[in-house]
Amino acid sequence: MNRKIILIPLLGLFLVGCDAGPFANDEYKPKGMTPTHKIVRALTAEEVAIFDDSTVIADDYLKSFTRSTEMRIYHKKALPSHTTSATYDERASSLQSHKIYENGVFKTELSVENERIYEGSILNAEMNLAYYGVVNDDETEITTTLDLHDQSGEHTIENSTDPFDPDTDYDYYFAINLSTPVWSLIGWCTIGMTDAGLIAATFVTNDVTPIGSAFVASDGSKFIVETNTFFEAYFAKGVDDETETEYYYLTQARSYEEELIISNEVPNIAAEPIEYLTRPILLAFEEDIINASTATNNNFAIDSIPAPVEEEE
Amino acid sequence: MRNSRLFNVLPLIVVLAGCSVTDFNPFQEDKYVPVGFQTESIVRALSDDEDDIFEAGITRIDDYITGLEERAEIRRYYSSYFGDYAPDGANDIDYSVSSLNIIKTYENNVKFATQTVSESVLNDYLDYTTEYVLKQWNYLPTPATYEVRRSMQVNDEEVEVVTFAEGAYVEADNYDNLFGYGAANYVISFEMGASAIGMNSSDEIIMLIRTSTYNVLNLARNGFVQVSNSFVNEIKLALYEPEDSDVPLYLPIQAREYIEQRAISEIYHTNEVINYLDTPIVIGFHEVINKWSSANNGDYDLEVIPEITEE
Numbered sequence: 001m002n003r004k005i006i007l008i009p010l011l012g013l014f015l016v017g018c019d020a021g022p023f024a025n026d027e028y029k030p031k032g033m034t035p036t037h038k039i040v041r042a043l044t045a046e047e048v049a050i051f052d053d054s055t056v057i058a059d060d061y062l063k064s065f066t067r068s069t070e071m072r073i074y075h076k077k078a079l080p081s082h083t084t085s086a087t088y089d090e091r092a093s094s095l096q097s098h099k100i101y102e103n104g105v106f107k108t109e110l111s112v113e114n115e116r117i118y119e120g121s122i123l124n125a126e127m128n129l130a131y132y133g134v135v136n137d138d139e140t141e142i143t144t145t146l147d148l149h150d151q152s153g154e155h156t157i158e159n160s161t162d163p164f165d166p167d168t169d170y171d172y173y174f175a176i177n178l179s180t181p182v183w184s185l186i187g188w189c190t191i192g193m194t195d196a197g198l199i200a201a202t203f204v205t206n207d208v209t210p211i212g213s214a215f216v217a218s219d220g221s222k223f224i225v226e227t228n229t230f231f232e233a234y235f236a237k238g239v240d241d242e243t244e245t246e247y248y249y250l251t252q253a254r255s256y257e258e259e260l261i262i263s264n265e266v267p268n269i270a271a272e273p274i275e276y277l278t279r280p281i282l283l284a285f286e287e288d289i290i291n292a293s294t295a296t297n298n299n300f301a302i303d304s305i306p307a308p309v310e311e312e313e
Numbered sequence: 314m315r316n317s318r319l320f321n322v323l324p325l326i327v328v329l330a331g332c333s334v335t336d337f338n339p340f341q342e343d344k345y346v347p348v349g350f351q352t353e354s355i356v357r358a359l360s361d362d363e364d365d366i367f368e369a370g371i372t373r374i375d376d377y378i379t380g381l382e383e384r385a386e387i388r389r390y391y392s393s394y395f396g397d398y399a400p401d402g403a404n405d406i407d408y409s410v411s412s413l414n415i416i417k418t419y420e421n422n423v424k425f426a427t428q429t430v431s432e433s434v435l436n437d438y439l440d441y442t443t444e445y446v447l448k449q450w451n452y453l454p455t456p457a458t459y460e461v462r463r464s465m466q467v468n469d470e471e472v473e474v475v476t477f478a479e480g481a482y483v484e485a486d487n488y489d490n491l492f493g494y495g496a497a498n499y500v501i502s503f504e505m506g507a508s509a510i511g512m513n514s515s516d517e518i519i520m521l522i523r524t525s526t527y528n529v530l531n532l533a534r535n536g537f538v539q540v541s542n543s544f545v546n547e548i549k550l551a552l553y554e555p556e557d558s559d560v561p562l563y564l565p566i567q568a569r570e571y572i573e574q575r576a577i578s579e580i581y582h583t584n585e586v587i588n589y590l591d592t593p594i595v596i597g598f599h600e601v602i603n604k605w606s607s608a609n610n611g612d613y614d615l616e617v618i619p620e621i622t623e624e
Binding site: 081082084085086087116118119120121122123124125126150151152153154218219220221265267268269272 | 349354355360509512528539541542543544577586587591593
């Protein structure tokens with residue numbers, strides 16, 4: 001009797017452990033297929049007109065953005081009975097930010113962490129960088145500094161000074177351009193207004209592998225896989241200080257794609273029915289979240305930019 | 314009968330938590346546990362300097378390799394695992410080979426190898442083990458001639474010594490073949506196929522190749538079984554600072570090749586649905602571990618080389 005009582009807590013620990021992800025310190029939980037806000041009404045004609053006109057100008061008002069990308073592949077964890085030496089789980093995490101300051105400075109940061117776990121092998125790689133640009137008072141030169149910790153663990157700081165023409169070079173160094181990850185997708189979206197007065201743009205897709213092209217595990221067994229994608233973007237209204245033109249700018253966008261195993265092994269005989277799972281198994285996901293802001297970042301403390309490191313003889 | 318017993322055991326194996334593969338071994342005295350899928354971990358990429366040293370040093374590797382220890386272990390369990398369904402012919406056996414080959418090159422142009430091999434065969438009507446000891450001397454009887462002399466002993470039989478090869482010796486043409494190890498070519502071909510290259514936590518270069526295939530194994534009695542074949546190759550190179558040069562290089566110190574075959578389904582016949590195993594079972598493997606050496610082996614005592622066995 002006593003022995004049974006001791007066993008129950010141990011069993012509980014084991015079950016929790018089995019459900020844990022394969023990557024140490026990986027606490028990322030994707031938002032998944034659930035939208036952040038609901039669309040509660042259609043746009044008015046005036047809102048549509050402002051939004052349509054915003055497409056080409058809205059990014060010009062942005063002063064900062066962050067973009068996080070989290071990718072997980074669980075080919076080993078999802079199908080433990082079907083692994084080979086080539087089967088792995090993989091994590092790729094990246095965080096990027098870009099800020100434009102009032103005193104002619106930008107700062108871009110990027111950190112990347114990759115991990116791949118085979119049965120018996122772990123491969124790790126990390127890097128991070130900070131990239132600064134400072135335009136001189138005459139707006140004729142820009143000095144850029146790259147502070148890099150590369151994937152080998154080496155730390156280097158290098159800078160260079162190049163000619164700068166505000167008319168032709170500003171976009172290259174400073175501007176935030178969300179045309180590819182956001183604006184190019186708007187045409188696919190359902191668009192409406194949220195309770196909070198944000199324009200929402202969303203779309204959802206669903207695809208299931210046809211039987212003839214089922215997911216093939218590395219041991220050759222086949223499974224039916226469902227692929228779901230979700231995209232949402234929210235836009236707030238802004239007003240141009242000088243022209244008083246109204247526009248909608250991006251505050252947040254999120255894209256998510258997941259692959260779910262929804263069947264047991266596909267039978268080798270065509271006439272045999274496929275057994276579908278009541279609870280799908282997550283095979284992979286990728287989530288990309290962008291946050292943007294028009295708020296000023298004030299002046300950057302130029303003294304805080306690290307000085308180049310002299311190479312050792 | 315053996316087959317039936319095995320499948321009775323399978324439900325028990327399934328409940329072994331956290332274990333997705335079961336080892337199976339009919340050779341009762343076999344203590345060898347393969348390293349298998351386990352490899353060194355890569356914790357970072359090579360720096361530019363490390364990469365430059367590695368690439369520039371590859372062609373010099375053979376200048377410093379003076380020895381090799383090669384261990385090979387092969388197991389195949391078709392007879393006891395498949396029982397009456399074991400494939401016909403040479404595959405209808407359990408098979409085990411353990412081989413250790415120790416090779417050294419000496420300062421006085423002698424390369425001496427000792428290979429000990431134990432080969433076992435097991436099924437319902439065969440159960441025997443053969444021991445081999447093969448020794449080989451590559452040496453120069455005169456400065457302008459070479460000879461490859463071999464001695465072979467099988468079990469407790471008398472040792473037989475023969476001249477395996479001989480001919481004119483020209484250092485530029487024959488040295489690598491007679492006294493070298495081909496380690497540079499090994500590293501080059503490994504690098505070309507590597508799926509991962511990086512550094513371990515001890516600042517040694519690790520290269521990995523991990524691949525797999527799958528196929529249907531044709532069995533007796535019109536039976537089939539699904540199998541997967543896993544391949545794991547790893548090589549480790551350490552920084553070496555030679556006494557005769559200020560330019561360091563990375564020398565290979567160990568390489569391992571592992572091939573494993575797993576049964577992933579129950580035996581089935583034409584028009585039967587494949588039942589996949591919750592716990593795949595290892596039915597054969599092949600593991601070879603090479604360890605290179607750069608030690609100075611001094612001179613070899615030529616008097617030790619045995620005389621040719623008389624007819």
